[in-house]
Amino acid sequence: MSELSDVERAVYEWQIWAPEFGEQGQERLKDAAVLITRCGGLGSVVAYELAAAGVGKLILAHAGNVEPSDLNRQLLMTHESLGTSRVQSARRRLLELNPRLEVEAVEENINEENAAQLVAEADVVVDCAPLFEERFLLNRAIITQRKPMVECAMYDLETHATTIVPGETPCLGCLYPERPPEWKREFPVFGAVSGMVACIGAMEAVKLIAGFGQLLTGQLLVGDLRELNFRKIQISRNPNCPACGHLAFSRLETQPRT
Amino acid sequence: MTKVRVSYAGQLKAALGQSDDEIALEDVALDSALDEALDEALDEALDEALDGGPTVGELLSHLVELHGTEFEKRLFESPGVLRPGILLCVGDAHVGDDLSLRLSDGNEVTLLMAISGG
Secondary structure (H helix, E strand, O other), X not given: OOOOOHHHHHHOHHHHOOOOOHHHHHHHHHOOEEEEEOOOHHHHHHHHXXXXXXXXXXXXXXXXXXXXXXXXXXXXXXXXXXXXXXXXXXXXHHHHHOOOOEEEEEOOOOOOOOHHHHHHOOOEEEEOOOXXXXXXXXXXXXXXXXXXXXXXXXXXXXXXXXXXXXXXXXXXXXXXXXXXXXXXXXXXXXXXXXXXXXXXHHHHHHHHHHOOOOOOEOEEEEEEOOOOEEEEEEOOOOOOXXXXXXXXXXXXXXXXXX | OEEEEEEXXXXXXXXXXXXEEEEEEOOOOOOHHHXXXXXXXXXXXXXXXXXXXXXXXXXXXXXXXXXXXXXXXXXXXXXXXXXXXXXXXXOOEEXXXXXXXXXXXXXXXXXXXXXXXX
């Protein structure tokens, strides 16, 4: 495990004070690589918070250039970067905050060709994609490679978050056996809503890597910022899941849904 | 009478223009003497099943009557089969697509929608 430099001890001093995290947790973050895709309203804030927390490497996958409508929520984009590469803007802004961070900027969205390779480079995946097609590709790759994945999503002022550990928790396919046909690429969004669930997702990644705290495993955290209601919905593995049904159900697991 | 509160989320809530409904459904009536005898003789789960509380399917049919065919199309792919993006929850648990589950008085049912904003 990598040791912390003097600069790192100074920068992360106040989070090293967190009980059950400490220097060991910080070293684990330093040694970790996290894949975040895409790097928009959700992904920008996840990336920013993980860079701030001292994760060693971020792999950011997002195609295309910055557009005006990105700027109400994609906090790693800037007015100056309009018309230029999103991931390059993200990379630049992240390195301003944390120059020790290694950033792999991939100018592609998740697709059939790159999903396995990108997931293979990461210890943890944070899924911030705006399309179910991309989410399902990530779900398949993490199941094959047995990597944990944090799922964050939002719509209007509602948020969903859960953490998937293949073979232990429900996967995305357990919740949605088929692609939900109603979902549209364009959706109402405020930056503070995607930012909020992104921070929850970032902390799930920190807890996964550092090995402390309670995770949203087997639970879907549903948030509503119109009414300020939060609830945890218990979710369970589907033994007929097209994606993960073939993975063994441990005897210690809560009785799977029949 | 079984009273149930139904909450809507996501695009379903947006389409309906409301966040919840309070629904009262008739139970299937059992002869009271038989009902009492069964209460004494049988364990709780079986007794509840025979009590004739409404099923989730019956609740959803009632909601379709209330909200019309547009709502029905958003909920069901075909009769009795929920659309893939619906997460049916009773209390704080996702119950999958089992519409034969019986509801008790005071249950909260939530129809969450798949969301993927990023």
